[in-house]
Amino acid sequence: MSTLSIDNISMRFDLPNGGHVQALQNVSLEIKTGELMSVLGPSGCGKTTLLNILAGFLAPTEGQITLNGHRVTGPDAERGMVFQQGALFEWMSVRDNVSFGPRMAGKREKEWRGTVDHLLDVVGLRDFKEKAVYELSGGMQQRVALARCLANDPDVILMDEPLGALDALTREKMQGLVLKLWKETGKTIILITHSVEEALLLGERLLVMAPRPGRVHKEYRLPFADTGAGKDLREVKKDPEFAAKREEILTMIWDMEEEIMGRTEEAGV
Amino acid sequence: MIILLLYVAIFTGAFFAVRFGVRKFRQMNDYTSLKTVTFGDESAVRPDRWASVISVVTIFLLWGAFTGSKWVPLHAPGPFVGDTEFTYTLEGPDGTRDDATVTVRVFKIGETVETPVVDPGDGIAKNDVLTVGAWRSQLLLMDKNDEVTRDQGAKVVAIDGKPVSDGQTVDVAAGTVAVTAKGSLNFAPAKGMQMEPIWLPPPEAVVSRLIEVSKQGYQNFTLWEHLYWSLFRVIVGFALGALVGIPLGYAMGLSDWFRGWFDPIVEFMRPVPPLALIPLVIIWQALARAARSSCCPRGALIMTISARAGVSGVAISKVHAAYSLGASKWQLMRHVIVPNSLPEIFTGARVAMGVCWGTVVAAELVAAEKGAGMMIMVASRFQLTDIVLMGIILIGIIGYGIDILMRKAETWLVPWKGRV
Numbered sequence: 145m146s147t148l149s150i151d152n153i154s155m156r157f158d159l160p161n162g163g164h165v166q167a168l169q170n171v172s173l174e175i176k177t178g179e180l181m182s183v184l185g186p187s188g189c190g191k192t193t194l195l196n197i198l199a200g201f202l203a204p205t206e207g208q209i210t211l212n213g214h215r216v217t218g219p220d221a222e223r224g225m226v227f228q229q230g231a232l233f234e235w236m237s238v239r240d241n242v243s244f245g246p247r248m249a250g251k252r253e254k255e256w257r258g259t260v261d262h263l264l265d266v267v268g269l270r271d272f273k274e275k276a277v278y279e280l281s282g283g284m285q286q287r288v289a290l291a292r293c294l295a296n297d298p299d300v301i302l303m304d305e306p307l308g309a310l311d312a313l314t315r316e317k318m319q320g321l322v323l324k325l326w327k328e329t330g331k332t333i334i335l336i337t338h339s340v341e342e343a344l345l346l347g348e349r350l351l352v353m354a355p356r357p358g359r360v361h362k363e364y365r366l367p368f369a370d371t372g373a374g375k376d377l378r379e380v381k382k383d384p385e386f387a388a389k390r391e392e393i394l395t396m397i398w399d400m401e402e403e404i405m406g407r408t409e410e411a412g413v
Numbered sequence: 414m415i416i417l418l419l420y421v422a423i424f425t426g427a428f429f430a431v432r433f434g435v436r437k438f439r440q441m442n443d444y445t446s447l448k449t450v451t452f453g454d455e456s457a458v459r460p461d462r463w464a465s466v467i468s469v470v471t472i473f474l475l476w477g478a479f480t481g482s483k484w485v486p487l488h489a490p491g492p493f494v495g496d497t498e499f500t501y502t503l504e505g506p507d508g509t510r511d512d513a514t515v516t517v518r519v520f521k522i523g524e525t526v527e528t529p530v531v532d533p534g535d536g537i538a539k540n541d542v543l544t545v546g547a548w549r550s551q552l553l554l555m556d557k558n559d560e561v562t563r564d565q566g567a568k569v570v571a572i573d574g575k576p577v578s579d580g581q582t583v584d585v586a587a588g589t590v591a592v593t594a595k596g597s598l599n600f601a602p603a604k605g606m607q608m609e610p611i612w613l614p615p616p617e618a619v620v621s622r623l624i625e626v627s628k629q630g631y632q633n634f635t636l637w638e639h640l641y642w643s644l645f646r647v648i649v650g651f652a653l654g655a656l657v658g659i660p661l662g663y664a665m666g667l668s669d670w671f672r673g674w675f676d677p678i679v680e681f682m683r684p685v686p687p688l689a690l691i692p693l694v695i696i697w698q699a700l701a702r703a704a705r706s707s708c709c710p711r712g713a714l715i716m717t718i719s720a721r722a723g724v725s726g727v728a729i730s731k732v733h734a735a736y737s738l739g740a741s742k743w744q745l746m747r748h749v750i751v752p753n754s755l756p757e758i759f760t761g762a763r764v765a766m767g768v769c770w771g772t773v774v775a776a777e778l779v780a781a782e783k784g785a786g787m788m789i790m791v792a793s794r795f796q797l798t799d800i801v802l803m804g805i806i807l808i809g810i811i812g813y814g815i816d817i818l819m820r821k822a823e824t825w826l827v828p829w830k831g832r833v
Contacts, residue, residue: 201733221739231730234829235752244748245738278829289734296738 148175148198148300148332153207155193155358166357167193168204173351173360177299180326180333180369182347184340184393186400190358191336195302198334199225211299221245224298226289226306232277238288239264239273245296256295263291266328267321283314287321294329303335307342319345320377323369340393344368344386345377352393354400362396364389415489415606416475427467473616481607482615489606492547494519496529499573499585501555501598503538506566511536515543515553519587519602522546537561543600548609550601552593563596572598614799619806622799631800632791634783640807643785646773647815651766654712658765659758661713662720663750672721679717687711687772695779711772712765719761723754756830759823766819770812785811 155168168190175181183191196202198209200219209216211223224245225231232241240247242263246256264270267287277285286306293301306322307315319342326333326346337343343350348369354361366389368380380386451457477485498516505511513534520526526544533539537560545551561567570576572583572590582591588602610618627636634642664671665679690711727750735749777786785808792800823830 199733199737201736219733219736221737223737225734225737227730227734230728231734233731233735233749233752235755235827244735244740248735248738248740248744248748276829292734292738298737302737 147177148209148211148334149173150175150194150198150209151207153194153197153204153209155190155197155202156205168197169357169359171207171358171360175300175332175334175349177332178330179348180335180346181349181351182335182337182343183351183353184337184343184397185351185353185358185361186355186397186404188358188404189353189355189400191353192304193358194353195304195334195336198300199223199302221249221296222299224293224296224301226286226293226301226303228305229282229285229309232285232288232292234276234278236277237273238269238275238277238280241277241288242273242291242295244292249296259297260291260295263295266325267291281314283310283318286310286318290321290325294325294331298331300332300334303333305336305338308338315342316377322346323377326369340390340397341381344389344393345380350393352396355404361400364393416479420471420475423467423471427464427471431461431463431467476613477616479607480610480613480615482617484615484617491607492519492605492609493587493603494521494547495587497585497587497602499590499600501538501569501590502571502574503556503559503561504568504570505537505561509537510570511538513538513540513555513559515541515555515598515600517543517545517588517600517602519545519547522548533558537567545600545602547602548604550599553598553600555598568596569598611796611798614802618799619802622797623803623807626800626803631788632783636788639783639785639788640811642781642783643773643777643808644811646777646784647766647769650773651712651762651769654714654765654769655716655762658713658716659720662717662722663724663746663754665717665721666724666754667746667750675717679714682714683718687768688775691772691776691779695776712769715761715765715768716758719757719764720754722761723757724750726757727753755827756823759819759827759830763816763819763823766815767812770808770815774808 150171150173153168153171154166156164156166158164171190171194183194185191193202197204198216200216200223203217216223233244236244239260243253243256243260246259261270261273264273267290269284269287269291272280272284277288280288286309289306303322307318310318322333322335323346325331335343335346337346344366346369347364347366350364350366351360352362352364353359368383368386371380445457445459448454448457474485474487476482478487479489481488481491496516496518498514500512500514502510502512513536514531516529516531518526518529528544529542531540531542538555539558539560541553541555541558543551543553555569556562556567559567569592572592573585575583577583577592579592579594579596582589585600588600591599591601593599614622623636630636631639661671661675665675666672731749731753732745735745740748773784774786774789777784778790781787785804789801789804792798792804
């Protein structure tokens, strides 16, 4: 079994004014293949930094990441990214966006055509494949981004608030789609979000991070992603256990926010 | 001043005429026309094509009206042409006075004029004859034929009965008469409100000159050769500039060494106006006569800046996405950075093209044997204002045409521009 292991990662960088920021401190995690882990936390808790380190865009000052036994040193096709928005290539059609990975790998059209068409079917964009991406709505664009990532068949998918820019209704539909894709493909997914509800719905594991220094605060194992796949997500939300967990985590994050505010007030900011 | 007032009046009048006349009958019903908030909503401000047409027509009407064009029905009062007369009173040293009539024939410059014959009359002052071109003035030595001359103490004391002294000017029919310091008379016919052709020829003169020059050429080269050479220099200069500037801009956007190395040069050259480089180019031409495409460095500079801006304009998430999808550096360049910078480069290219066109013409003004700028310059030395105007209009039309072509190319090549 291939696993993604985060081994005692610390991230600390100097500021021009002589100070420094401890973005992450001694974060260790083990993520098994096929796991869907959501990451929550107040702003400044280092969750995006963690994701960027996992993607290989940043080098940690201490510790290391290993995937399938080898060390992560830079971006690679084995770790796909889905961004909040604006990461699609406007100069390409939907199809060219989705087939970008295989094409960069030097594959011929007959090798990738089947996969790409299938993925476009799955995300419901079969009729839009020749369209330019700027002609699509925000939700459709994110579906293109998901399909583009999957077309490359990565081992791990890193999602940086992929649904953050969508309206509530589209977001709910997309949450269902993410769950469905996860179930169908069995990919390892790490999803960063600001929405407690989304983290609960989608995460098999849920990581709550705390700021200053960025660290893992608490970890949950949740049943909702498993049970919710294929079901109406609104039914899941009615579950009293779901509501209880939501309240618990919300309170936790609220407390952290309050603490930050209190600390900055003390510091006279 | 009057022209400006007329222009403002036409502007306002046409506005109300179109707003309350034409619009009543031709109501548009698209989405924008239903917006009630248009003041402040830039997207709701669309050029009124009526205004554009009226604007262009107005310029030609005013031009025609104030140059006496045959194409325009209404004219501003032109210069006086024809016969007029005034009288002067000569006083002899002994105090005797006598009136004499001066018959003036004002003719159009370029037409032959017959000197009218008049009866000299009697008395000490004899009648005079004067011919003078429109817009010109003519000195009259009125006492040449008089019985008593100024040398003998005669003196003009009145014109048309109005007493005058030396240095004074008097209005007479169709002109003014000035008494010079030496006591002779200087007649200037009324100029009217039209421009003299030497300052501003009427439109038909420009058109007929255009036909003439296009048939016969000017200064040993045909009109097409002049325009072709200007255009050729612009395109060569622009192409060289792009060839140097775009890769340099990419290099500056992608490598900190290149950025650091060329930043001072680019930032130093940016505020130096291209016209200030022309003297240098002229001096260098003595060394290397081939260096005619003086717009090249300016074009290169603009292309460098826009290509650099294009590279820095790429969203970091696009770069990250491409790397995460397995793209190599070269593939990132080819599939992400270059296409992403195209809109910026096109904007820069349009600016550079305009600047190139301006610089080439300016350079030709001072040093060239052929080209639109040279044509204008030589014509202006001979006061051939119609050729100068023709050149200016042709340069404007070609520049405008280039810009339209570039915009067409832009919408075709970069359809996503402004829609991301």
